[in-house]
Amino acid sequence: MTSINDSSFPIPIKMSENNEGCISEEALQRLTEDIGKKMVEGAEKTQSKSSSSCIYRVPKEIHKRKESAYTPRFVSIGPLHSKGQHILNSSGQNLKRSYANTLVGRISSKEGGSEEEKLNKSKEVLMECVRKMRKSLDKAKKCYAEEVEDVLDVEMLVIDGCFILELLNKFTNNKESDNRNDPIFGNILMPIYVQHDLLLLENQLPFFVLNELFDLTVARTVGISRNHSLHKYVISFFRSMWKSENNGLTMMTRTTNNDYDHILDILHNHYRHHDAKPGPGGPNVVMPCASDLEYAGVMLEEGTKVGFSKPQGPFHRAQFKIPTLDLYDSTEPFLRNLIAYEQCCSGVPGYFTSYAILMDTLINTPKDVQVLEKAGIIRNYLGASEDASDLFNNLCKEIVLVEFYFTETTTAAAKYSKLCWHDAMAHLRRRYFATPWTFLAFSAGFITFGITIIKFVRADFR
Secondary structure, three states, rough: OOOOOOOOOOOEEOOOOOEEEEOOOOHHHHHHHHHHHHHHHHHHHHHHHHHOOOEOOOOOOHOOOOOOOOOOOOOOOOOOOOOHHHHHOOOOOHHHHHHHHHHHHHHHHHHHOOOOHHHHHHHHHHHHHHHHHHHHHHHHOOOOOOOOOOOOOHHHHHHHHHHHHHHHHHHHEEEHHHHOOOOOOOOOOOOHHHHHHHHHOOOOOOOOHHHHHHHHHHHHHHHHOEEEEEEEEHHHHHOOOOOOOOOOOOOOOOOOHHHHOHHHHHHHHHHHHOOOEEEOOOOOOOOOOHHHHHHHOEEEEEEEOOOEEEEOOOOOOEEEOOOOEOOOOOHHHHHHHHHHHHHHHHOOOOHHHHHHHHHHHHOOOOHHHHHHHHOOEEEEEEOOOOHHHHHHHHOOOOOOOOEEOOHHHHHHHHHHHOHHHHEEEEEEEHHHHOOOOHHHHHHHHHHHHHHHHHHHHHHOOO
């Protein structure tokens, strides 16, 4: 017998006088109720996801610009890349299990006892982790913007979470000699690959999961203190990713560790400038590039934060200060994932999107990169200046700028460079002082002009 809820249930049809099909009132009511139910379910799921989601797929239009910047190379964390063929073919899964086993075993080793007692203790610790993750599974699933019901499970939370904690613990607390035979730290390239994978937006675990596992494992061996907090472990592991005024500090602006979304959120919060205030939309004016600003008499300098100041006297120059940026191969994926996080997750300050727009405005050509290098604002370890200019010129394509953090600075720099005197000086520098040869030609012409004037004056007095 066919169920009334079966999609193949025949809907009664009655024929009208002109032979057109017409659904009966009873069938119409059932169909209306079915559609309404689906609408309510969709609304509830959407509302639930939008309020708790913090881990997203990078939008396709952004992802295709640089696929390698958003895709894990060696280890998948969480459900979004766990089925990737290159991940399944790597040794990363066994490595994660090995690291998790080491973390659980360390607790029993510290507490001592016979081998049997240590084994039983390890089982107890693992059982506590499994019990905790079973309670947290539904909450963890809601952190992902897409459905992960059939992919994310307790095993993934325990294995991936314990792997990350053991990685951070080894980096922070182990001696260099202890890591020589380690499959990650005993290899030159592996730490770079793993570091890259752990900062990807699509490759995250909810931070509350890591924090719960941290309290059950690492905290038992090192204790919980200011020097041994999960937040500090993360900052320490990624300390070379970016320079900021917070370097060397554990600047926590949230109340607890559970206020963070994931590892990428910690890095976003730590490295952005917290005193910067956003303005609506993008830059209000088009600011000249770095070489044009220099021609206009602006002195580009290294600073602790972005800022523009007018000359303090007749013989001083305006100053445009920007923090130093070290450009490595890891810089682009780091920036791209921070920007993707700002683009996807509502309520996240768009500081790094604004920074990328600022640098894209300053850099139009390799010449601009050289100006910023000379000023100490960029240290380019990528190679050619063209590589650095291409990085920033392609970074913000398909990006939407809702708020801009440097409106006041860019407006002041643009207005200053357009003043008549500075505009004339810029033209003079660009035309006659750009190279040693043009400067020599200008000097020779100026001297010749001076001699001609002197001769003319002498002849006139005679």
